[in-house]
Amino acid sequence: MALMSSLLLVQGESPRTSEYQLKAVFLFNFVQFVDWPPSAPQDSQPPPPLLIGILGDDPFGTFLDETVRGERLGARSIQVRRYRRIADIEACNILFISRSESERVPEILSAVKNRPVLTVSDGDEFASQGGIIQFFTDKNRIRIRINLDAAEAANLTISSKLLRVAEVVRTPKR
Amino acid sequence: MNPGKILLVEDNPDDVTLTMRALKSHNITNDVVVAQDGVQALDYLFGKQGRSPADDLPAVVLLDLKLPKLNGMEVLQRIRSEERTKLLPVVILTSSDEERDVIDGYSLGANSYVRKPVDFVEFTKAAQQLGLYWLLMNRAPPSPRGP
Amino acid sequence: MAIRDWPIKRKLTAILLLISGLVLLLTSAAFVTYEVVTFRQTIRSQLATRSRILAANSTAALAFANEADAREILGALKYDPHMVAAALYDRNGRILATYPAAPSADLIPAAPQPDGYRFEGGRLVGFTPVAQGENQRLGTLYIASDTKAVSDALRLSGVIAIVVLAIAMLAAYALAAALQGRISAPILALAETATAASTRQDYSLRAPKFGEDELGALTDSFNQMLGRIEEQKQELQQHATRLEQRVAERTKELERRALELQAANSELDAFAYSVSHDLRAPLRSIDGFSQVLLEDYAAQLDQAGRDSLQRVRAASQRMATLIDDLLKLARVTRTEMRTERVDLSGMAREIVLDIQRTSPDRQVEFAIAPGLEAQGDSRLLRVVLDNLLRNGWKYTGKQPQPRVEFTAVDENGDRVFVVKDNGAGFDMKYADKLFGVFQRLHSSAEFEGTGVGLATVRRIINRHGGRIWAEGIVDQGATFYFTL
Numbered sequence: 001m002a003l004m005s006s007l008l009l010v011q012g013e014s015p016r017t018s019e020y021q022l023k024a025v026f027l028f029n030f031v032q033f034v035d036w037p038p039s040a041p042q043d044s045q046p047p048p049p050l051l052i053g054i055l056g057d058d059p060f061g062t063f064l065d066e067t068v069r070g071e072r073l074g075a076r077s078i079q080v081r082r083y084r085r086i087a088d089i090e091a092c093n094i095l096f097i098s099r100s101e102s103e104r105v106p107e108i109l110s111a112v113k114n115r116p117v118l119t120v121s122d123g124d125e126f127a128s129q130g131g132i133i134q135f136f137t138d139k140n141r142i143r144i145r146i147n148l149d150a151a152e153a154a155n156l157t158i159s160s161k162l163l164r165v166a167e168v169v170r171t172p173k174r
Numbered sequence: 175m176n177p178g179k180i181l182l183v184e185d186n187p188d189d190v191t192l193t194m195r196a197l198k199s200h201n202i203t204n205d206v207v208v209a210q211d212g213v214q215a216l217d218y219l220f221g222k223q224g225r226s227p228a229d230d231l232p233a234v235v236l237l238d239l240k241l242p243k244l245n246g247m248e249v250l251q252r253i254r255s256e257e258r259t260k261l262l263p264v265v266i267l268t269s270s271d272e273e274r275d276v277i278d279g280y281s282l283g284a285n286s287y288v289r290k291p292v293d294f295v296e297f298t299k300a301a302q303q304l305g306l307y308w309l310l311m312n313r314a315p316p317s318p319r320g321p
Numbered sequence: 322m323a324i325r326d327w328p329i330k331r332k333l334t335a336i337l338l339l340i341s342g343l344v345l346l347l348t349s350a351a352f353v354t355y356e357v358v359t360f361r362q363t364i365r366s367q368l369a370t371r372s373r374i375l376a377a378n379s380t381a382a383l384a385f386a387n388e389a390d391a392r393e394i395l396g397a398l399k400y401d402p403h404m405v406a407a408a409l410y411d412r413n414g415r416i417l418a419t420y421p422a423a424p425s426a427d428l429i430p431a432a433p434q435p436d437g438y439r440f441e442g443g444r445l446v447g448f449t450p451v452a453q454g455e456n457q458r459l460g461t462l463y464i465a466s467d468t469k470a471v472s473d474a475l476r477l478s479g480v481i482a483i484v485v486l487a488i489a490m491l492a493a494y495a496l497a498a499a500l501q502g503r504i505s506a507p508i509l510a511l512a513e514t515a516t517a518a519s520t521r522q523d524y525s526l527r528a529p530k531f532g533e534d535e536l537g538a539l540t541d542s543f544n545q546m547l548g549r550i551e552e553q554k555q556e557l558q559q560h561a562t563r564l565e566q567r568v569a570e571r572t573k574e575l576e577r578r579a580l581e582l583q584a585a586n587s588e589l590d591a592f593a594y595s596v597s598h599d600l601r602a603p604l605r606s607i608d609g610f611s612q613v614l615l616e617d618y619a620a621q622l623d624q625a626g627r628d629s630l631q632r633v634r635a636a637s638q639r640m641a642t643l644i645d646d647l648l649k650l651a652r653v654t655r656t657e658m659r660t661e662r663v664d665l666s667g668m669a670r671e672i673v674l675d676i677q678r679t680s681p682d683r684q685v686e687f688a689i690a691p692g693l694e695a696q697g698d699s700r701l702l703r704v705v706l707d708n709l710l711r712n713g714w715k716y717t718g719k720q721p722q723p724r725v726e727f728t729a730v731d732e733n734g735d736r737v738f739v740v741k742d743n744g745a746g747f748d749m750k751y752a753d754k755l756f757g758v759f760q761r762l763h764s765s766a767e768f769e770g771t772g773v774g775l776a777t778v779r780r781i782i783n784r785h786g787g788r789i790w791a792e793g794i795v796d797q798g799a800t801f802y803f804t805l
Contacts (some may be wrong), residue, residue, distance in 0.1 A: 029384035032453035141388065161378070162381050162385070165387035167384075191601065272594060273652075290325045292605050293638050294608045
């Protein structure tokens with residue numbers, strides 16, 4: 001059960017809505033603090049959009065779409081994609097794995113392994129399972145846990161600023 | 175009445191002669207005693223050393239001013255300074271009519287001042303009038319010793 | 322003491338101090354203003370820099386709503402005591418975190434205000450955008466700093482300014498006191514010399530010269546002036562000394578002359594006195610004994626003899642008259658003058674009465690103008706009128722209608738007295754001989770006289786400082802004019 005900050009309560013919105021509204025913003029904000037390795041040069045103009053994918057049931061409703069609407073990262077626009085199956089996953093930059101897929105997380109992670117995809121989920125133990133960013137709730141606040149090994153494995157550079165506000169973990173040794 | 179003497183103090187013998195003649199010609203018979211200088215005059219009035227003076231004082235002294243030894247003014251001064259002679263009538267009879275002499279004469283107590291005219295006729299008239307006036311008309315001061 | 326009465330030294334020092342003080346004050350004010358303005362700009366830019374750093378650091382905190390991190394970031398402000406308050410607003414203007422953690426209500430605005438840095442209510446406040454990347458606005462950072470630093474800076478620069486001002490004024494005073502002498506010393510020296518010269522009247526003094534400037538020129542001129550005064554004074558003194566010498570010489574000369582004159586006068590006096598006494602005595606003898614001969618020896622003398630004796634007598638009598646007249650003339654010169662106002666008309670009438678009394682047999686008409694007056698010695702003026710009127714009477718003796726006038730006319734502002742007769746008159750050829758001693762224009766047979774009367778008259782008129790002159794026509798009369 002997610003808890004809400006007092007600040008969020010002031011907004012008078014439903015707790016659940018607010019939680020995902022915030023998570024939508026966070027998801028968008030990751031774009032700012034993560035560097036993807038440069039992709040193969042493409043001549044196409046305009047440059048390819050930055051894709052945020054959602055795998056499984058979409059808990060954001062319209063929040064994510066509203067959040068990214070009109071936003072850009074440099075010249076790149078930001079688009080949201082929704083996937084049902086692992087196979088559907090394109091070359092998205094951020095992949096949010098819904099709770100509905102928690103059973104298949106290892107499978108999903110291995111599917112995107114060694115690809116520059118920022119995997120995010122609010123599922124428990126996501127980071128320790130090898131996911132890169134995991135939302136968790138601490139003292140009614142949504143916090144971020146980052147598996148730095150996973151990020152390095154995905155060839156992603158995460159801003160130290162982001163690391164400052166996150167809890168950093170490592171993949172347990174096998 | 176005993177008319178007194180006249181003491182004529184005159185050094186010029188011509189003047190003595192002429193004066194005597196003038197007086198006599200007018201019957202002025204009084205004795206005229208002549209002193210030829212101031213010293214003689216004073217000797218007559220006050221006596222020489224060791225000799226007493228004339229008993230009677232003259233009725234009038236006709237006094238010339240310019241005299242040898244003591245001049246007329248000095249004689250007059252002496253006469254007026256002595257108790258015996260201080261009231262003695264003195265007529266200055268002289269050639270000069272210098273104002274100085276007239277003033278000095280009266281200041282020293284002269285009773286009259288007559289200038290001798292050159293014209294002898296005038297001179298005779300003057301002498302006659304003087305004799306008449308002083309010897310007959312004038313009342314002499316009392317003699318200091320007289321009774 | 323009014324400022325214009327201040328000594329020049331003080332005035333100069335005051336002027337120098339005033340100028341340097343004013344300059345220093347303006348400079349100090351400019352310095353302080355510059356300092357303050359610069360410092361405000363500095364602390365503003367410092368605040369801006371700090372804000373931007375903080376904003377950059379707080380992007381993640383804002384982006385991920387990490388309140389603790391935000392608070393930690395803001396908490397670093399405590400190391401700067403001037404930082405009063407700070408806050409982070411999220412994109413929607415909601416406060417994420419504040420500094421201090423529990424601020425008083427007035428320290429943090431409820432909502433962010435336009436970006437920028439400004440002084441507000443004694444504080445420097447800044448609103449800085451927090452953004453990640455190029456245009457990703459995450460929120461706003463608010464920082465409020467007190468302006469104590471500014472006032473400290475103001476105070477410091479004020480203190481510096483005052484200290485500098487004080488030191489500079491001291492230095493200026495010292496310099497002014499030292500340098501004013503360059504100007505005041507020559508003036509003071511000049512003033513001192515002028516005062517000394519005028520009080521002691523010592524014109525040999527010279528003012529010391531300090532340089533070749535205008536004051537030097539003034540000093541030169543002043544010294545030249547003193548020199549000229551000194552020369553003139555010396556010249557004046559020389560003149561005075563020379564004059565004194567001459568006066569002394571003249572005085573001596575005059576004294577000598579006066580003594581001579583006195584001696585001459587007393588000789589004359591003695592002579593006159595002697596003449597008066599001694600010259601007449603032989604005449605009396607001559608006349609007297611001639612008369613004796615006529616009286617006593619008339620029988621022995623014939624007519625011619627008697628006649629001769631009569632002539633001897635007449636001559637001696639005339640000589641007596643001459644002597645008398647000469648003595649009168651001498652007396653006129655010798656007697657002391659007593660000046661007073663004299664009624665000439667009245668005096669003339671008295672003389673006329675005397676003439677008429679002594680000679681009742683002659684009928685002469687006398688016309689005497691009334692109210693004639695003059696300033697002079699009354700006895701001497703009587704001699705003048707007596708002589709002139711008797712002359713008029715005498716010389717009209719052959720006139721059937723004799724007339725003598727005494728009047729006066731005004732000529733060129735001078736009063737001229739006129740005695741006029743219609744008698745024998747005289748020839749103008751001999752006019753100049755009229756007033757000489759023993760000078761006669763008529764024989765004794767015609768008119769009696771000794772020739773001394775008019776000489777006496779002229780001498781008296783001269784002694785009064787007047788003039789006498791005469792006009793005449795033979796057988797028609799003579800007119801005598803005189804002034805006094």
